[in-house]
Amino acid sequence: MKILLVGGGGREHAIAWAVAKSPKCDKLYAAPGNAGIAELAECVPISVMDAPALVSFAKEKDIDFVIVAPDDPLAAGVADAFLDEGIRTFGPRKNAAIIEASKAFCKDLMKKYDIPSAAYETFDDPDKALAYLDTIEAPYVIKADGLALGKGVLICQTIEEARDGIKEIMIDKKFGDSGNKVVIEEFMTGREVSVLCFSDGKTIIPMTSAQDHKRAGDGDTGLNTGGMGTFSPSPFYTDEVAKFCEENVYQKTIDAMAAEGREFKGVLFCGLMLTDKGPKVLEFNARFGDPETQVVLPRLKNDIVEVFEACADGTLDKIDLQFEDNAAVCVMLASEGYPVSYEKGYEIRGLENFKDKEGYFVFHSGTKFDENGKVVTNGGRVIGVTALGRDLVEARANAYKATELIDFDNKYMRHDIGKAIDEQ
Ligand code: AMP
Numbered sequence: 001m002k003i004l005l006v007g008g009g010g011r012e013h014a015i016a017w018a019v020a021k022s023p024k025c026d027k028l029y030a031a032p033g034n035a036g037i038a039e040l041a042e043c044v045p046i047s048v049m050d051a052p053a054l055v056s057f058a059k060e061k062d063i064d065f066v067i068v069a070p071d072d073p074l075a076a077g078v079a080d081a082f083l084d085e086g087i088r089t090f091g092p093r094k095n096a097a098i099i100e101a102s103k104a105f106c107k108d109l110m111k112k113y114d115i116p117s118a119a120y121e122t123f124d125d126p127d128k129a130l131a132y133l134d135t136i137e138a139p140y141v142i143k144a145d146g147l148a149l150g151k152g153v154l155i156c157q158t159i160e161e162a163r164d165g166i167k168e169i170m171i172d173k174k175f176g177d178s179g180n181k182v183v184i185e186e187f188m189t190g191r192e193v194s195v196l197c198f199s200d201g202k203t204i205i206p207m208t209s210a211q212d213h214k215r216a217g218d219g220d221t222g223l224n225t226g227g228m229g230t231f232s233p234s235p236f237y238t239d240e241v242a243k244f245c246e247e248n249v250y251q252k253t254i255d256a257m258a259a260e261g262r263e264f265k266g267v268l269f270c271g272l273m274l275t276d277k278g279p280k281v282l283e284f285n286a287r288f289g290d291p292e293t294q295v296v297l298p299r300l301k302n303d304i305v306e307v308f309e310a311c312a313d314g315t316l317d318k319i320d321l322q323f324e325d326n327a328a329v330c331v332m333l334a335s336e337g338y339p340v341s342y343e344k345g346y347e348i349r350g351l352e353n354f355k356d357k358e359g360y361f362v363f364h365s366g367t368k369f370d371e372n373g374k375v376v377t378n379g380g381r382v383i384g385v386t387a388l389g390r391d392l393v394e395a396r397a398n399a400y401k402a403t404e405l406i407d408f409d410n411k412y413m414r415h416d417i418g419k420a421i422d423e424q
């Protein structure tokens with residue numbers, strides 16, 4: 001098959017790696033891809049948001065199957081653009097991707113269908129939102145309704161901070177129209193777990209669990225980022241928790257979406273918090289996580305193209321999803337200053353150390369070729385180094401050792417990815 005992958009980050013590099021090793025894949029294209037993906041796919045410089053150009057490229061090359069990976073194009077209807085032309089596509093339509101693109105929609109859905117989540121109120125009037133703050137207690141959880149590059153959630157310890165947050169989102173429009181509405185939510189405490197699930201609209205199959213470290217600094221300090229590292233599986237996602245989520249979250253959500261006329265085909269990413277009152281949903285995403293994918297896919301035993309086809313064709317009930325009985329840790333190598341401001345364009349040294357190094361993966365997040373053909377830094381998050389191990393402690397030791405093999409100016413990373421697992 002000729003396959004087109006839409007996207008160009010670390011998640012897409014991991015997907016490209018899994019797709020490229022499938023015997024079903026004869027030729028892989030990526031739009032736009034990146035310097036790492038270029039080793040596995042032919043990269044074409046088309047923006048992920050340019051649906052007409054993507055569709056005409058797919059027709060010109062006779063593409064058999066498309067994978068739309070990032071949130072923005074899914075929310076904008078890029079999967080619909082392919083599907084409407086009769087091109088088989090993995091990824092939800094716009095009317096289903098709304099489960100991520102509108103937090104108000106998502107919260108209302110969970111309330112209507114009794115899916116466990118934090119109590120909340122939604123506001124489209126800033127004065128009413130501000131008045132509501134006076135009736136509740138700190139900490140305040142304020143969420144911009146729409147997509148905001150993972151930065152639209154504020155956890156405020158004081159009422160002043162919370163008021164400023166409402167003003168920034170709803171009046172100053174820090175996230176544009178994404179801040180037309182806000183959700184103000186009950187604060188929850190507990191361990192966080194991410195469970196990515198494949199769905200064909202009727203059947204849903206959870207993948208192995210993972211956990212992300214979202215804060216920029218060691219000890220979960222500093223600003224929220226797109227994710228500084230991940231590990232899989234999560235030791236906190238016990239059989240009991242899995243059973244609860246299978247009964248109360250996964251299937252219920254897919255059925256709820258179908259009942260609303262929003263059939264969900266693709267990956268449903270369930271962000272869970274394990275509270276003392278049981279697991280509750282923090283958020284849903286309509287796609288693979290980044291960098292969760294970088295620890296989940298290296299452990300997948302199945303041919304991923306078969307799984308993608310089953311999701312698109314509605315035959316997921318025929319798939320027996322299997323993961324290796326091992327563990328993976330991904331440490332993100334970032335540019336100093338991320339997520340605020342950072343320099344780009346530095347040469348990345350040591351990538352050759354990973355050629356054919358079994359059990360290790362370098363997934364590029366923000367890289368490109370410079371005019372001399374050298375791979376240089378091109379983003380806040382640059383490269384995720386993933387290592388496998390028999391268990392999490394071994395995988396973590398392997399991953400940190402491997403981070404020493406890659407070097408670039410202003411290299412920055414956290415030193416405690418997966419640390420919670422040592423407390424076991
Ligand atoms: P979200 O994008 O909704 O997953 O939120 C981003 C992060 O904010 C989550 O990973 C949590 O760490 C935190 N968060 C979101 N909602 C809550 C909540 N209701 N209580 C406590 N923390 C939260």
Ligand code: GLY
Pocket residue numbers: 150212226227285288289290291292
């Ligand atoms: N790692 C969190 C996300 O992909 O949204």
